[in-house]
Amino acid sequence: MNSVKNLFKIRELTSFLFLIVLFLLVGSVNASFLSPTSLLNCFNDSVVFTLLASGIAFVIFTGEIDVSIGATLGLSAAVSSSMLRDGSNWGAAVLAGLLTGILVGVINGFGVSILGIPSLIFTLGTNGLIRGMIYVYTNGAWVENLPSAFTKLSKMKLVGNLTVFYTFVIVLIILAHFILTRTHKGKYFIAVGDNAAGAALVGIPVVKTKMISYILCGVFAAAAGIIYSSRIGFITPTAGNGYEMKAIAACVLGGISLTGGLGSLIGASIGAVIMSSVSRILVFLGFSSDYDNTITGVLLIAIVVIDAVSQNHAAVKNRHTRLAARTAVGEAGKGGDQD
Amino acid sequence: MKKSPLEWVQSFIKRWEFVLFLILVFEFIAFGAKNHKFLIPTVLFSSINDIISICIISLFVTFVMITGGIDIQAGAIVGLTSIITGVVWQDAGVNIWIACLIAIFAAALCGALSGYFIAYCGVQPMVVTLGGSFLYSGLALLVSKLSATESYKGISGFPESFAQIAKFKLFDVIPSQLIIFFILIVVAYGLLHKTKYGRKVFLVGVNAHAAEYSGINSRLVILSTYMLSGVSAAIAGIVLTSYLGTAKSDIGATFTLPIITAVVLGGTLSTGGKGSIIGTALAALVIGILRFGLPLCFKINTQYLDIPVGLLLLVVVISRSLAGNQKVIRFFRGVSPMRKKSL
Numbered sequence: 116m117n118s119v120k121n122l123f124k125i126r127e128l129t130s131f132l133f134l135i136v137l138f139l140l141v142g143s144v145n146a147s148f149l150s151p152t153s154l155l156n157c158f159n160d161s162v163v164f165t166l167l168a169s170g171i172a173f174v175i176f177t178g179e180i181d182v183s184i185g186a187t188l189g190l191s192a193a194v195s196s197s198m199l200r201d202g203s204n205w206g207a208a209v210l211a212g213l214l215t216g217i218l219v220g221v222i223n224g225f226g227v228s229i230l231g232i233p234s235l236i237f238t239l240g241t242n243g244l245i246r247g248m249i250y251v252y253t254n255g256a257w258v259e260n261l262p263s264a265f266t267k268l269s270k271m272k273l274v275g276n277l278t279v280f281y282t283f284v285i286v287l288i289i290l291a292h293f294i295l296t297r298t299h300k301g302k303y304f305i306a307v308g309d310n311a312a313g314a315a316l317v318g319i320p321v322v323k324t325k326m327i328s329y330i331l332c333g334v335f336a337a338a339a340g341i342i343y344s345s346r347i348g349f350i351t352p353t354a355g356n357g358y359e360m361k362a363i364a365a366c367v368l369g370g371i372s373l374t375g376g377l378g379s380l381i382g383a384s385i386g387a388v389i390m391s392s393v394s395r396i397l398v399f400l401g402f403s404s405d406y407d408n409t410i411t412g413v414l415l416i417a418i419v420v421i422d423a424v425s426q427n428h429a430a431v432k433n434r435h436t437r438l439a440a441r442t443a444v445g446e447a448g449k450g451g452d453q454d
Numbered sequence: 455m456k457k458s459p460l461e462w463v464q465s466f467i468k469r470w471e472f473v474l475f476l477i478l479v480f481e482f483i484a485f486g487a488k489n490h491k492f493l494i495p496t497v498l499f500s501s502i503n504d505i506i507s508i509c510i511i512s513l514f515v516t517f518v519m520i521t522g523g524i525d526i527q528a529g530a531i532v533g534l535t536s537i538i539t540g541v542v543w544q545d546a547g548v549n550i551w552i553a554c555l556i557a558i559f560a561a562a563l564c565g566a567l568s569g570y571f572i573a574y575c576g577v578q579p580m581v582v583t584l585g586g587s588f589l590y591s592g593l594a595l596l597v598s599k600l601s602a603t604e605s606y607k608g609i610s611g612f613p614e615s616f617a618q619i620a621k622f623k624l625f626d627v628i629p630s631q632l633i634i635f636f637i638l639i640v641v642a643y644g645l646l647h648k649t650k651y652g653r654k655v656f657l658v659g660v661n662a663h664a665a666e667y668s669g670i671n672s673r674l675v676i677l678s679t680y681m682l683s684g685v686s687a688a689i690a691g692i693v694l695t696s697y698l699g700t701a702k703s704d705i706g707a708t709f710t711l712p713i714i715t716a717v718v719l720g721g722t723l724s725t726g727g728k729g730s731i732i733g734t735a736l737a738a739l740v741i742g743i744l745r746f747g748l749p750l751c752f753k754i755n756t757q758y759l760d761i762p763v764g765l766l767l768l769v770v771v772i773s774r775s776l777a778g779n780q781k782v783i784r785f786f787r788g789v790s791p792m793r794k795k796s797l
Contacts, residue, residue, distance in 0.1 A: 180580070182711075232771045233724045235524070235580075239711055240771065243764025250757040352757070360526075360584055373578050405595050412589025416571060416582060423577040 126370035127382045133368075133418070134389055141396050148399040155276040157392045162281045163188075163339045163346070164387035167358060168365035169288050170335025172383040173328040175366055176295075178308040178375025179227055179234035181329065183219065184336040184362060186245035188355035191215040192340035193249050196258045196350050199265055209341055216337025217330055219245060224329035228322045242359070249352050258350040269345040280342050285384070292380045304328055308375025364415050365390040370422075389414070470721040474736040481740065485747035492751055499629050503697050505742030506631040507532060507690035508709055509735065512716035513642045514686035516734045517679040519717050520646075520659045522726025523579035525680065527568060527586035528687040528713055531561050532706025534594040535691035540609030540701025541601045550616045558688040564590055565684025569677035587710070594703035608700035619696035631693060635735075638686070643731040655679060659726030715767050716741055741766070 138157075142149035167184055174181045195212030199205065219241065226237040271279045295301040303324045306314045315321050344350055363373075369386025371378030393414070394407050485492045492498065511528045518525045535557040542553040568586045572579045601609060619630060646652040657665040658672045665672045687706070695701050720737035722729030741763055748754040748762060 226768070226772065230772055230775050232775050235714075236718050236724055236771055237768070239714060239718075240764045240768035242711065243715075243760040243767070247758050247761030247764065250755070251761070255755070255757050360587070363580075364584060364588070367581050367584075373581055405599060406592065408588045408592030409596060410592070412585045412587070412592055415585035415588060419577045419581045419585070420571050420575050423575050427576055 126377070127379055127385070130368060130370045130382055130385045130389070134385055137389065137396070141399055145399045152276055157395060158388055159276070159278045159281050160395070161388045161391040162278070162284055163343050164362060164365055164391045165284055165288070165384045166335050166339035166342065167362035168369070168383040168387040169291070169380045170332040170339070171362050172366055172371055172378065172380055173304060173331045175371055175373060176304040176308045176375060176378065177325050177328045178311065179325060179328070180363070180373070181223060181238045181332050182235065182359045183223060183238040183242040183245055184332060185355040185358035186242050186249065187216055187219045187333055187336040188340040188343060188358060189249050189350070189352070190245050190252070190340070191337035192344040192350045192354055193253050193258055195341050196261055196344040197253070199261055200258060205265070212341045213334055213337045216333035220330035220333025223333065224326035227329065228325035253352055255352055261344065261348055265345055266348045269342070288380050288384055295380060305376055310376070361390055364411065367415060368418055471730065471733045471736055474720070474733060474740055477740050478736060478743065481743050481747060485751045489751040492747060499632065501742065501746035502629055502631045504746065505738065506635060507694050507706065508712045508716060509635050509738040509742065510638055510690040510693070511683065511686050511709065512713045512720070512734050512738045513638055513731060514683040515713055515717050516720065516722050516729050516731060517646065517655055518683050519722045519724060520655050520726055520729045521676050521679050522659045523572060523676065523679065524714070524724070525583050525683045526580070526710045526714070527583040527590055528683055529706035529709035530587040530590035530594065531564055531684055531687035532691040532694065532709060533703045534564065534590045534597070535561050535688040536695045536701045536705050537594045537598045537703040539692060539695055541597055543612070544609050545601050550613055554692050557692065558685055561684040561688030562681050565681040566677060569680030572680065573673040573676040591704065591707065598703040608702040610700040612696070612699060616696055617699060619693060634693060639731060639735050646731050656727065712741060712763070715763065719767060719770055
């Protein structure tokens with residue numbers, strides 16, 4: 116059990132070390148990248164992806180996937196910012212946006228956990244639905260002219276250069292991380308993803324856990340949408356297009372296994388910082404932003420391939436050690452390798 | 455054992471393809487009754503231009519999904535082949551047909567690279583092809599920078615013979631895209647359902663370990679399916695470039711979700727081991743006709759088309775899951791009472 120815990124720590128640590136090495140490398144080429152303001156901006160700018168990635172992390176922990184979060188972000192952003200534009204109460208607008216996310220989460224959770232439809236397929240369908248709903252809701256027009264007090268919110272600094280939004284998100288994630296790792300119910304997510312049948316046998320409500328993970332994912336995506344509208348200041352019908360893939364990529368970069376049962380929210384937020392820093396890093400290295408997608412792709416593939424190869428290597432090595440130990444005791448003939 | 459025609463019809467009615475066929479017929483009746491223009495062959499066939507890429511690629515992504523994988527990089531490869539064809543032809547001055555061959559070769563290489571990481575390094579297919587979709591769309595953008603033409607304009611002015619790929623019409627009615635689609639259906643059907651290779655693809659999807667123990671090089675089979683889907687994306691990219699008359703790096707960016715929708719709607723299991731080419735082809739047509747007919751006959755804004763396609767996918771998967779559920783419920787009641795509790 117201890118070694119399993121250590122493995123979790125190592126996986127987060129690897130992505131954190133990777134982040135540091137990446138930043139130091141860029142800093143060695145262009146020292147101004149390592150100035151405190153510039154570094155903090157890397158974190159501040161990742162706020163939308165951090166929320167999206169930690170939201171989808173709940174779902175990925177349980178071994179499922181949700182490709183509708185980009186559309187959810189767009190819909191909740193459209194709903195809450197159109198209410199703000201029309202002069203409604205801020206609380207009501209934020210609440211309406213979050214409720215949109217909850218609704219999407221309930222629908223996704225219903226389809227995946229209760230009806231048992233493969234998650235990729237079901238959320239693919241809801242993705243099309245929600246994306247269409249944005250067009251219906253906005254009539255294909257942009258939502259503009261948000262109150263300036265709302266857009267200024269994204270520029271508000273708390274301590275030093277840390278924005279209020281990022282501080283809020285980080286506190287939220289650290290809180291959620293402790294719930295996930297320190298409480299009984301929090302550990303359900305990882306347990307379900309690790310072995311659903313085993314989790315059911317020890318009395319963990321698998322269906323309910325998956326349902327909650329989808330609702331959390333929807334709420335996080337909706338919150339990301341509200342922050343997105345404050346940062347950007349206007350909402351197009353294509354807002355958040357393709358963000359789902361970037362959020363999944365951030366999770367993978369943060370050491371979360373897409374087969375479920377492995378990873379942490381801290382990892383997801385580190386991955387989100389790496390993901391959203393790529394274009395900033397390119398600017399500091401003097402490349403044009405055309406290299407953005409290429410570098411992201413190379414990073415993603417390199418990290419997962421290295422991870423998979425080293426894990427396979429470790430598994431094979433372990434098996435050999437066990438086999439050698441068994442042969443030495445003379446039990447080799449008893450039943451062969453059970454691995 | 456040979457089946458008599460009647461038996462063949464009986465077994466066909468029970469199959470998923472028959473349901474898709476009925477949906478297709480229903481679409482034709484509904485759209486035709488609403489607007490007679492829909493049934494005019496030239497109008498109907500003109501719609502093929504918008505859906506041909508999805509039709510072609512989904513045929514071969516079926517192979518990937520039968521092995522239990524998934525391919526979300528095909529859309530990026532479409533853009534990559536389009537821009538490679540354009541740049542090699544315009545800026546390197548190579549013959550257009552050789553440029554096409556180079557593009558197809560490059561696409562096969564892209565597929566092989568992703569396939570290698572999936573099959574030989576044991577990385578999840580979704581992750582690798584997700585990375586691939588970033589990588590290849592990024593490369594496409596970089597290739598477009600090699601050209602003297604600015605990338606947002608795209609490369610145009612292709613020779614007439616190349617434009618004929620999309621313009622040619624058999625008997626002045628049937629567009630060449632439809633012919634290409636049918637040829638590829640026959641090729642894919644033959645490959646998947648009539649050859650040893652196809653049986654291997656199915657066996658790898660059902661149980662890769664069993665396949666390995668029965669002497670099948672399952673890794674090579676998996677790698678080859680990604681190459682196939684890469685090549686099909688290249689063909690789609692070339693046909694689309696010929697139709698648009700411009701080579702651009704981002705023309706396939708929105709294809710990923712429709713392709714997966716078509717394959718899944720066609721009855722391929724996303725867990726692998728089951729699927730059919732005819733099903734995928736019919737499903738791609740169902741989606742294509744839906745996207746073409748709704749704006750034409752019911753004046754639905756093209757921006758709303760994600761809703762009916764998404765709904766269709768949801769309704770189909772939910773009803774299929776419910777139809778199969780009786781067995782599942784009985785199975786779980788018999789085996790373990792835990793299931794009910796966990797609900």
